[in-house]
Amino acid sequence: MTALNAYRLKDKVVLHSDVAIYDETGRVVQASPKVCTFPHIGVAIGVRGAKFAYAHLAPTFAAMFGSIDEMRDHRPLQAMVPILRENLELMRAPTLFEFLVVGWSPEKDGPDSFMLSSIPDGELAYTLTEIEAFTAAPSPDFAAMLTACRPELRQAAESPDELMTIFDPDIDGLMILDNQRRLTFEFVPGGEKFHGVGIAALSTTVTRDAIEQRVIRRWPDRIGARITPAANVA
Numbered sequence: 001m002t003a004l005n006a007y008r009l010k011d012k013v014v015l016h017s018d019v020a021i022y023d024e025t026g027r028v029v030q031a032s033p034k035v036c037t038f039p040h041i042g043v044a045i046g047v048r049g050a051k052f053a054y055a056h057l058a059p060t061f062a063a064m065f066g067s068i069d070e071m072r073d074h075r076p077l078q079a080m081v082p083i084l085r086e087n088l089e090l091m092r093a094p095t096l097f098e099f100l101v102v103g104w105s106p107e108k109d110g111p112d113s114f115m116l117s118s119i120p121d122g123e124l125a126y127t128l129t130e131i132e133a134f135t136a137a138p139s140p141d142f143a144a145m146l147t148a149c150r151p152e153l154r155q156a157a158e159s160p161d162e163l164m165t166i167f168d169p170d171i172d173g174l175m176i177l178d179n180q181r182r183l184t185f186e187f188v189p190g191g192e193k194f195h196g197v198g199i200a201a202l203s204t205t206v207t208r209d210a211i212e213q214r215v216i217r218r219w220p221d222r223i224g225a226r227i228t229p230a231a232n233v234a
Helices: 053-062 074-091 142-147 160-166 169-181
Strands: 004-008 013-018 020-022 028-031 035-038 043-049 097-105 110-117 128-130 134-137 184-186 193-195 200-206 211-218
Touching (some): 013 043, 169 211
Antiparallel strands (some): 004 134, 020 028, 035 043, 097 110, 200 211
């Protein structure tokens, strides 16, 4: 499962992801970023879903808006739903995907983030979903994963304001990615479990004036093979 982690700090929002794309057997078939950036509107979109989805859906979605604030407007958001569905049908791609949208809000003059998912869940499908300031997926227990990084984060995990002052995405966020890398999941319900976070860790940072992307970890995974957690490579 694709790692998509977002951390809203006081002066920026950081989005972490991996770049491994794999088939139903867990074999890595290619390496590709899963985050699209749109510097002209101060937005980055991470996509979890079909390997073709991010390259087409994220730009199609972002092209209709002038800021992350406009993306929060219900009416144009709902107007995009038929367009997104049509694109998926044309690509003959699975219809399940998730957008993790992060950016700089001109209205708030601060970082913002939210989720948009096509996964059926009553009235929640294709609607904006608010997320915590610190969120990570896959994660069976984010608080436990967070406090396993550094002891001093244990108490801060209960206070977002305090957490903002000591959380370091390059250190703590990287530890969370390494922990996610050890998780296994089923691609097909009831099927064999395998690891899904690999190849490299990509960090995308959005501030008021810029978007920056960096590789913060390279793992010893190979195209054509399954992901096998091993000693990390810087």
